Amino acid sequence: MSRIGKRPIEIPSGVKVEFSDSVLTIEGPKGKLSRQVMDGVSLEITPSSIEVKRADDGLKARSAHGLTRTLVNNMVVGVTKGFERALEINGVGYRAEAKGDVLNLSLGYxxxxxxxxxxxxxxxxxxxxxxxxxxxxxxxxxxTAAKIRSFRGPEPYKGKGIKYADEKILRKAGKTGKK
Incomplete structure (x- = not known):
């Protein structure tokens, strides 16, 4: 039995959960998410919690058990609190600007x-x-954060580029020159 998979998922107030035809739909104050539930895994929904059960002890069902529980929990957290990822841009002249649903980046290109x-x-x-x-x-x-970071990843010599806010960049020493 998966240690993660056997834990129930608490449903906060204001969240509606629907499960039909192996499609789970969760609606909350921030929005609505849907996901196809994998084969070999079923959901037991009560008014206050969701439990993930597996059909048998086969390899596929065991593999999907904990994963499905985590994905469903992320859906519940997402529609109630949401998620965020912070990025930092380092470098002279490197900047970002958001205009509607387009992000404009100047990254030295x-x-x-x-x-x-x-x-x-x-x-x-x-x-x-x-x-x-x-x-x-x-x-x-x-x-999306990984895609934005990939436009100019951090380089190890001067640390220029886009990095996650909590990421540590290992710096390298440059050339030492002739002796």
Missing amino acids: SHPINYALPAGIIVEVDKMTKLVVKGIDKELVGQ
């Missing part, structure tokens, strides 16, 4: 980068060097 944000994602820019990616879908927030 010969051209600016205009990144169209996915639906359900909001990016807040503070002082043109700090970004906060927000949304209700944890997977989409992380994917």
Whole structure:
């Protein structure tokens, strides 16, 4: 039995849960999320909690048990609190600007980068060097933050580029020159 999978998921007040045809839909104050539930796993929904049960002890069912519980829990947390990921931009002349659902980045290339944000994602820019990616879908927030970071990842010599706010960049020593 999966230690994570056997824990029940508490349903906060104001959250509606529907499960039909192996599609789970959770609606809360911040929005609505839907997800296809994997084969070999079933859900028992009560008014106050959701329990993830597996059909048998086969490899697929065991693998999907804890994962399904975590995905469902992330859906519940997302529609109630939401998720966010902070990014920092380091470098002379590197800046970001959010205009509607487009993020404009100047990262030292010969051209600016205009990144169209996915639906359900909001990016807040503070002082043109700090970004906060927000949304209700944890997977989409992380994917968007990783995509923004990939435009100019941090380099180890001067630390220029886009990095996560909690990320530590290992710095390397440069060339020492002739002796």
